[in-house]
Amino acid sequence: MHEIMAKGILSSKNGMNVYRGCSHGCIYCDSRSHCYGMDHKFEDIEVKVNAPELLEESLKRKRNKCIIGTGAMTDPYIHLEEKIKNTRKCLEVIEKYGFGVAIHTKSNRILRDLDLLKKINKKSKCVVQMTLTTYDEGLCKVIEPNVSTTKERVEVLKIMRDNGIPTVVWLTPILPYINDTEENIRGILDYCIEAKVKGIVIFNMGLTLRDGNRQYFYKMLDLYFKGLKERYIREYGNRYEIVSKKNNHLMKILRETCYKNNIICDINEVFKYMRTLEEDKTNVQLKFDI
Numbered sequence: 001m002h003e004i005m006a007k008g009i010l011s012s013k014n015g016m017n018v019y020r021g022c023s024h025g026c027i028y029c030d031s032r033s034h035c036y037g038m039d040h041k042f043e044d045i046e047v048k049v050n051a052p053e054l055l056e057e058s059l060k061r062k063r064n065k066c067i068i069g070t071g072a073m074t075d076p077y078i079h080l081e082e083k084i085k086n087t088r089k090c091l092e093v094i095e096k097y098g099f100g101v102a103i104h105t106k107s108n109r110i111l112r113d114l115d116l117l118k119k120i121n122k123k124s125k126c127v128v129q130m131t132l133t134t135y136d137e138g139l140c141k142v143i144e145p146n147v148s149t150t151k152e153r154v155e156v157l158k159i160m161r162d163n164g165i166p167t168v169v170w171l172t173p174i175l176p177y178i179n180d181t182e183e184n185i186r187g188i189l190d191y192c193i194e195a196k197v198k199g200i201v202i203f204n205m206g207l208t209l210r211d212g213n214r215q216y217f218y219k220m221l222d223l224y225f226k227g228l229k230e231r232y233i234r235e236y237g238n239r240y241e242i243v244s245k246k247n248n249h250l251m252k253i254l255r256e257t258c259y260k261n262n263i264i265c266d267i268n269e270v271f272k273y274m275r276t277l278e279e280d281k282t283n284v285q286l287k288f289d290i
Helices: 051-061 086-096 108-123 137-143 150-162 182-195 213-224 228-236 247-260 267-275
Strands: 002-004 046-048 067-070 100-105 126-131 167-170 199-201 206-208 241-243
Touching: 051 086, 067 086, 067 267, 086 100, 086 108, 100 108, 108 126, 108 150, 126 150, 126 267, 137 150, 150 167, 150 182, 167 182, 167 267, 182 247, 199 267, 213 228
Parallel strands: 002 046, 067 100, 100 126, 126 167, 167 199
Antiparallel strands: 206 241
16 A cells, blocks of 8 residues: 545535545446556555645535545545545544545445444435345355455445445446356346345446456456356457346346335436435535545
């Protein structure tokens, strides 16, 4: 890790990342892409040591309350958070000034801050977003080696449910020939139903690859899925969007299941929900970066 004094913390759409880089080791991570201009090794995590102070200065100046988003580029509950507590300090600021939060993670470390999340949700709004990619615990440890297991993440969703905190699941990415099976999708959907999630974010059954994350992904395919890299190159070339051949079938299952169980799966509707402070708490709607 290395520390910096950041010049700013909130984007123009009220998104923030208190860290840059990650220790989760997910084989498909888009944040490795060169287009984001990270000038240090991905695992050498950049810590914005003044993030809480910058956030407080920003929220002091805001005339209207809004949702603060975090976790779009770097998981706010990476391993360093246990010691540094930058995420918790920022949540304390958000709670202090009465703002809402939409927080995205793959880690059950978020349970440490359940007390703050409950306070924020009572005063404003808190939405916990959790990524689920595979129902298979063994596969989970291969494609997402250093994060909470799927079952541990589902337990987080249930605890949030029991505490009145709404949740959204990112069912992405779906990797062709790895986790693009009906069994996997139905398994994850069963978890979502059990946890009573509010919505599911999915663009299609696939993933995105570009310079930076493509090279790392292919390296991991060579390590764990022999011969699959060549198949990807043969079928997809250098495409940015990689869509499973089972996309239509699996998306049909997802939409039908969500409809039957009152789970929002329309992308625009899910994002609108996460970005909106309800009328009984505030009359203001603003947006943040996803």
